[in-house]
Amino acid sequence: MTDTRYLVHGVFWDGAPATEAGHDGGSPVLRLQSPAGDFREVSLRRGIRLGFDVTSPGRSCLGHHKVHSATSRTHVLCSAGAPAAKGKQCERCFVADHSRLIHDFHRGGYVPDGLRTYLMQEHWLYVATFAGGASKVGTASDLRKWNRLAEQGAVVASYVARAQDGRVVRILEDMVTREAGLVQQVRSAAKAGALTGPRPAAELGDINARHAARVRSLLDRTAVDGFEVADERWVPPAQAAALCRPALRHAYPHALDGGHHGFTIAGLSGANALALLDGTDSEFVVNLGRLAARTLVLGEFSSAVPAVQESLF
Secondary structure, three states: OOOOOEEEEEEEEEOOOOOOOOOOOOEEEEEEEOOOOOEEEEEOOOOOEEEEEEOOOOOEOOOEEEEOOOOOEEEEOOOOOOEOOEOOEOHHHHHHOHHHHHHHHHHOOOOOHHHHHHHOOOEEEEEEEOOOOOEEEEEEEHHHHHHHHHHHOOOEEEEEEEEOOHHHHHHHHHHHHHHHOOEOOOOHHHHHHHOOOOOOHHHHHHHHHHHHHHHHHHHHHOOOOOEEEEEEEOOOOHHHHHHHOOOOOEEOOOOOOOEEEEEEEEEEEOOEEEEEOOOOOOEEEEEHHHHOOOEEEEOOOOOOOOOOOOOOO
């Protein structure tokens, strides 16, 4: 057991993409930052035991990023060690973060040279469908085309356009939201909740196919230049299958804003883990994204087993 207190940055899926059904792809990790600023990554693959104690109330600022190119960025520690005010950042770091400028680039907003280089690489437009049937339109850079959807926790997804740069793809994204009614965000709580009782894979596939076909039809008629329509299916990681198939599960009953937690990970979809608790055969869905910007200590901890009543059929 260690006494080092880590600040949680979140769940990230790095590594090579899944290339075919049954392939895991990626290397999902819980990314932690020590007080000195160095990073540690804890594997979240199937079979891993994760134990931690959330030691501090509230959330702390995660600092900000400076983007230097398509492949290079620097993380800058919060100089004040301030509490988080806007989600996961203090006001000062939020203003300094290059990432926030991405969303206005296609509207003529200013971006520094390094971020401009990142945005001028190829980007993809996708339609993602989640376990409950909710769907969204989104974008991904060519370098993280697969990983972006893995981190989103999609169950089914289709690439619908390949754009020459990040400006064009965001123009298309806004057009799809405006004219096809697809949202650009699905709440993390909704994704987690849907995984306690996912809809059948075939049903989700049909939902995604209908949305993707509608978007491609819209793209075929647009006067926007600088892209080509795509018809490509995203390959989900095999480690998400245990969470995404219909089964009886429970929402994790303990808040992640304090206390001891420990369980074995039996699957992972986005930031949501299928957790096996000591002393029960019940399965629980834990939204590990709720740990972001919180401080914890790793160790041999265990989650208390709640009193749950399995549904009878």
